[in-house]
Amino acid sequence: MKELSDKLLGGRQGAVGLAILALLLFVVFPLCLDLFRLGLLGKYVTYAFVAVSLVLLWGNGGILSLGQGMFFGLGGYCMAMFLKLEASDPVSTKIQTTPGIPDFMDWNQLTELPWFWLPFKSLPLTLVLVLVVPTLLAFIIGYAMFKRRVGGVYFAIITQAIALILSILIIGQQGYTGGVNGITDLKTMLGWDIRTDSAKYILYFVNAGLLIGCMLLARYILTSKFGMLLLAMRDKEERVRFSGYDVSNFKIFIFCVAAMMSGIGGAMFTLQVGFMSPSFVGIVPSIEMVIFAAVGGRMSLIGAVYGTLLVNFGRTMFSETFPELWLFLMGGLFIAVVMFFPDGLAGIYDKYARKFNIAGVTSKYVAKFSKKAAKMIGEKYE
Amino acid sequence: MSNTDFVLAIEDLTVSFDGFKAVDALSMYIDKNELRVVIGPNGAGKTTVLDLICGKTKSSSGSIKFNNIELTQLAEHEIVRAGIGRKFQTPSIYENLTVYQNLEVSYPVGRSVWGSLTFKRTQALSEQVNKIAAEVLLTEHLQMEAALLSHGQKQWLEIGMLLMQDPELLMLDEPVAGMSAKERDQTADLLNRICQNRSVLVIEHDMEFVKKIAHKVTVLHQGKILAEGSMEKVQSDEKVIEVYLGH
Numbered sequence: 001m002k003e004l005s006d007k008l009l010g011g012r013q014g015a016v017g018l019a020i021l022a023l024l025l026f027v028v029f030p031l032c033l034d035l036f037r038l039g040l041l042g043k044y045v046t047y048a049f050v051a052v053s054l055v056l057l058w059g060n061g062g063i064l065s066l067g068q069g070m071f072f073g074l075g076g077y078c079m080a081m082f083l084k085l086e087a088s089d090p091v092s093t094k095i096q097t098t099p100g101i102p103d104f105m106d107w108n109q110l111t112e113l114p115w116f117w118l119p120f121k122s123l124p125l126t127l128v129l130v131l132v133v134p135t136l137l138a139f140i141i142g143y144a145m146f147k148r149r150v151g152g153v154y155f156a157i158i159t160q161a162i163a164l165i166l167s168i169l170i171i172g173q174q175g176y177t178g179g180v181n182g183i184t185d186l187k188t189m190l191g192w193d194i195r196t197d198s199a200k201y202i203l204y205f206v207n208a209g210l211l212i213g214c215m216l217l218a219r220y221i222l223t224s225k226f227g228m229l230l231l232a233m234r235d236k237e238e239r240v241r242f243s244g245y246d247v248s249n250f251k252i253f254i255f256c257v258a259a260m261m262s263g264i265g266g267a268m269f270t271l272q273v274g275f276m277s278p279s280f281v282g283i284v285p286s287i288e289m290v291i292f293a294a295v296g297g298r299m300s301l302i303g304a305v306y307g308t309l310l311v312n313f314g315r316t317m318f319s320e321t322f323p324e325l326w327l328f329l330m331g332g333l334f335i336a337v338v339m340f341f342p343d344g345l346a347g348i349y350d351k352y353a354r355k356f357n358i359a360g361v362t363s364k365y366v367a368k369f370s371k372k373a374a375k376m377i378g379e380k381y382e
Numbered sequence: 383m384s385n386t387d388f389v390l391a392i393e394d395l396t397v398s399f400d401g402f403k404a405v406d407a408l409s410m411y412i413d414k415n416e417l418r419v420v421i422g423p424n425g426a427g428k429t430t431v432l433d434l435i436c437g438k439t440k441s442s443s444g445s446i447k448f449n450n451i452e453l454t455q456l457a458e459h460e461i462v463r464a465g466i467g468r469k470f471q472t473p474s475i476y477e478n479l480t481v482y483q484n485l486e487v488s489y490p491v492g493r494s495v496w497g498s499l500t501f502k503r504t505q506a507l508s509e510q511v512n513k514i515a516a517e518v519l520l521t522e523h524l525q526m527e528a529a530l531l532s533h534g535q536k537q538w539l540e541i542g543m544l545l546m547q548d549p550e551l552l553m554l555d556e557p558v559a560g561m562s563a564k565e566r567d568q569t570a571d572l573l574n575r576i577c578q579n580r581s582v583l584v585i586e587h588d589m590e591f592v593k594k595i596a597h598k599v600t601v602l603h604q605g606k607i608l609a610e611g612s613m614e615k616v617q618s619d620e621k622v623i624e625v626y627l628g629h
Contacts, residue, residue, distance in 0.1 A: 225492050
């Protein structure tokens with residue numbers, strides 16, 4: 001039992017870091033932020049799922065995917081399709097030529113629900129598909145790439161190309177996907193209105209809980225032998241192969257896990273923000289996610305979450321005043337991090353926390369002071 | 383091809399790269415518990431032979447049998463699991479892991495995805511790590527990051543990683559390259575100890591070192607065997623002196 005908790009939390013230091021993050025997400029932010037800002041925060045937390053997945057995949061496994069947006073998007077689309085079908089009941093769509101199908105299908109002269117929309121009539125099935133669809137795509141890509149030993153920069157470029165293809169496909173197939181506008185006007189989930197204040201709070205907490213859950217899973221993977229093998233593969237892939245491991249299987253697995261986590265983030269995005277569009281699938285969001293992870297620290301699960309939140313709050317604040325300069329600033333930030341702080345914020349924290357040994361110094365002074373005080377008191381009473 | 387008593391039986395093995403035959407109709411047999419050294423000038427095909435055995439390079443024709451299992455069709459990890467360990471020419475270790483972790487990763491339990499996720503660090507593992515670390519003289523450095531080891535210690539660590547798998551055939555590509563004279567002696571002792579219950583195949587240039595360890599020597603030249611036999615026999619062979627030892 002102790003072994004399991006150590007694996008999930010990553011020892012005492014990991015547990016403290018995780019507890020502070022949980023305290024911020026569950027107590028401090030909900031108390032200090034108004035609902036609008038909390039909603040924004042909830043949106044950023046959904047990106048943090050992707051950043052955490054990149055810590056596994058890129059930071060530890062050395063596999064740079066520039067297409068995590070597609071998994072985020074697929075998870076989001078799965079959830080959006082369910083919500084859209086519920087919003088398109090025959091009564092509220094009775095002015096359409098074909099009532100009971102989503103409005104954009106009606107505009108595109110579709111008279112029947114396409115077959116691949118049918119599973120999204122059921123919530124349990126949708127929840128399964130939120131996990132399965134991104135994972136399955138990752139498995140197909142991973143199997144095709146890793147079994148052929150495609151890696152490094154080639155893998156990065158191919159994932160980017162696939163993300164682009166997927167976003168073009170979604171935009172082009174307007175009648176089936178809602179096109180460039182995405183899937184909008186989402187209202188209820190099994191009759192529960194997701195737009196009310198109370199629903200927003202509940203979704204925020206579910207979201208934060210799922211993120212912590214994903215981080216525990218990621219921590220378990222990283223502290224197991226699998227995690228050590230990831231580092232070993234990043235370092236010397238050949239050596240791992242010639243130590244009797246089928247390297248491709250390990251890569252496929254971690255790519256699938258990363259895709260699944262990203263998909264959960266996407267689904268929570270749809271629920272909290274109320275729509276999903278191709279702008280979260282393509283190249284730009286995929287690269288932004290990599291920047292979030294890099295800024296926070298690609299080796300640190302907790303760092304990646306802080307990185308995501310900080311960069312996004314920075315964006316919101318900065319682009320409210322200088323909208324056109326934001327992209328330059330983010331590009332500059334990325335370059336600066338890669339050049340000067342390859343381990344990101346977490347790396348800086350580790351370096352200075354260790355250098356000044358904050359915890360150690362404090363306890364030393366406390367001990368010294370109490371000793372002195374005891375001595376003085378002793379002398380007084382002699 | 384019929385079955386044999388040899389640990390490793392290579393017959394008629396050929397590989398060509400764009401018409402150039404790096405290994406040309408090579409046949410070679412290695413006995414149980416034998417320590418064989420392969421020598422030869424640069425470009426003779428020594429490393430290519432190791433690559434062919436461990437599956438890094440696919441052969442054009444011929445057969446490699448390990449305990450009568452045909453290896454030429456197996457994937458690299460399957461060849462390792464059959465019982466063959468291979469050390470690369472440049473030390474190939476995981477620099478970001480500690481010495482202990484380097485050895486632990488090489489422990490042949492939990493080799494599948496699921497197995498590695500549910501792998502538990504057992505008493506047997508730590509005993510094995512400590513035993514091997516003592517064998518390769520790294521006991522004091524177990525908690526050190528492997529990147530900080532000296533070049534010679536990195537070579538030993540890689541040999542240790544192979545010993546963790548307890549292979550029946552151990553293949554070492556230039557194990558003493560870049561080592562000091564003292565380290566060479568220690569490595570020779572190490573090899574003489576570890577070949578007690580396994581076969582070892584070594585590629586080496588250092589003739590003094592070869593003399594200390596070899597049971598039998600094979601001289602390769604242009605992908606073919608030039609001479610084979612005891613060190614004295616090979617050293618006095620005129621062809622060998624002409625192409626290799628003479629200069």
